[in-house]
Amino acid sequence: MSTDYQRAREALGARLRELRFTCPAGRLTGQQLAQRLGWQGSKVSKLENGKQTATPEDVRAWADATAQPEAYPELAARLAGFETEIRSWRRALANGFRPMHEGLTAEINRSSDIWVWEEAVVPGLLQTPEYARHVVQRYADLLEVTKGVEDAVRSRTQRQEWLYQPGHKLRVLVWEAALRSLICPPSVLVSQLDRLAGVIGMDTVELGVVPLSAPVKIVPANGFWILGDRLVVAEDWHAELWLDDADNLALYRKVWKTLRESAAYGPEAHTIVNAARRALKP
Template sequence: MSTDYQQAREALGARLRELRSTCPAGRLTGQQLARLLGWPGSKVSKLENGRQTASPEDLRAWAEATGQPDVYPELAARLAGFESHIRSWRRSLANGFKPMNEGLTAEIERSSEIWVWEEAVVPGLMQTPEYARHVIQRYAELLGVTKGVEDAVRTRARRQEWLYRPGRKARVLVWEAALRSLICPPSVLDAQLDRLTGMLGMDTVDLGIVPFAAPVKIVPANGFWVLGDRLVVAEDWHAELWLDDADNIALYKKVWKTLRESAVHGSDAHHVINSARRALGTR
């Protein structure tokens, strides 16, 4: 978790503590407030000390229980201001995959140029429906999401229309591990690799592969997308990070350019993909 994020969470906690101490009907202790809300006492302490991120529902309940419901818009704005950068998978996927996928699709539509790095999975813009289904299902099982998998597959497929529009460019780097990870049955991966081969000659795609044997100047980890000059979307196990400050955008572009120095393109990339297909033994 970033220092800026934690500082903002602690500042929100301090504001919550202030509201508890200045109730119109008299100061409430943490335990008294917890009882009013039906919460464990530890939750009040965690929220006030920045050790837990409040939900909008938590903030509304806090404002009402402390007799100050009119401060809820302020609290919600504070939360939105720092949580917009770190989107918890569990919270974002509470209503299934569709809302989250639609948000990313909208940002991609706004972009004419995208830089992508993926270390363990074929990028979504290049996934076949069957491959996408297996990838999304794995995440659904991990995070306990029970709905929206098929909606997410369809949304991901429609998103790929971006690649067929004039004036668009996807500059994609993939580590060889993504070509060999059996997140799906071998036959599905084989079809996926065949599709990658077909994309090597597309005008809107610049696809590079970083082979296992290539020397690298930076650890090939942490997949991310840079959308134009305005946004970075990076994934971790607990959350998706949306970073829109100039320093982070410049940093991620520097990482991408450094990784590109180790990549192969054209016929050399074709050779690496075909080597991965042969290893599957499906042909």
């Protein structure tokens, strides 16, 4: 998690603690506030110490429980501010790609189980170096980042050692569009598709492909990673979101499982990958 983001969480936590201390009817203990809210005492502690990300509902309930509802707009503004700006790509990439990639690599290495959905690109843990170079360069051009592209490519390549460690499992879902997107030259994509076909059947990889022709129960948008039972990393054009609260974890698990219902596996997935390859090189 970025330092800026963590500092913002801690600052919000300090403000929440201040509201608990200045309750008009008298200072509340953490346990007393938890009882008023119907929460576990540990949740109050985690929020105040920046160990958990508050939701808008959390800060509204906190303001009401401390009899200071007028504080809610300020709390909501703080929350919205660090949710959207602190994790912005421009801020995260101010020193190039390397620090951001190192942070994600550390989180991946802490995980034994990872669930991935990608609608537009082959996931980083399965990318060839040349394909990764083109993907990273596209982001660098868009965001005007001038350094660290090769560091990012090396980091992505080294990160793949995770796949060969005992006890690890990568469950990947990709939309067929990701197999056909010419984010790179056709020759590079051919090699990437060969790599993808090669991982089908690996003990540590479960690859599902959602065909373009398959009916889906949810809009197949916004790539994301679920790292164990503790963290979701989701991407948008302006920012990378790191979400660790129970509600968001549950939501993204539900999204992943819903998309999985439309996916093809095994020989069927292999057929879709090979069809995309043949379309590039008849």
